[in-house]
Amino acid sequence: MSVKVRIPTILRTYTGGASEVTADGATLADVLESLEGAYPGIRARVLDDAGKLRRFVNVYVGEEDVRFTSGLSTPTPDGAQVSVIPAVAGG
Numbered sequence: 705m706s707v708k709v710r711i712p713t714i715l716r717t718y719t720g721g722a723s724e725v726t727a728d729g730a731t732l733a734d735v736l737e738s739l740e741g742a743y744p745g746i747r748a749r750v751l752d753d754a755g756k757l758r759r760f761v762n763v764y765v766g767e768e769d770v771r772f773t774s775g776l777s778t779p780t781p782d783g784a785q786v787s788v789i790p791a792v793a794g795g
Contacts, residue, residue: 705730705782709739712790718746727786732765733776735786750788760791 709727711719719725727742729735740747752758756776763770764787770778780786 705780705784707735707780707782707784707786709735710785710787710789712788714790715746715749715788718743718749729780731776732763732770732778732780732786735780736776762789762791763787764789 706726706728709725711723711725713723716723725739725742727735727738729738736747736750750758750761750763757763757771765773765778765780765784768778770776
């Protein structure tokens with residue numbers, strides 16, 4: 705299944721400046737693996753050393769925050785939009 709992945713500015717150094725790329729996979733974990741194959745190093749910016757989503761990175765499949773659905777097991781249907789969004793903090 706092919707999905708479109710929106711890449712935040714901070715990670716575009718991995719995608720050669722592309723703000724949106726295509727990846728394959730039936731789940732978010734598969735999509736991240738596909739991204740890693742095409743853009744080495746990008747998965748480590750999204751996942752921590754334990755293989756979990758980093759605390760300050762939000763990932764959406766469609767309009768759903770995967771932290772409130774099935775996490776890395778969230779299905780990614782063909783044509784889905786995956787968005788990687790760094791959390792913004794400040795005071």
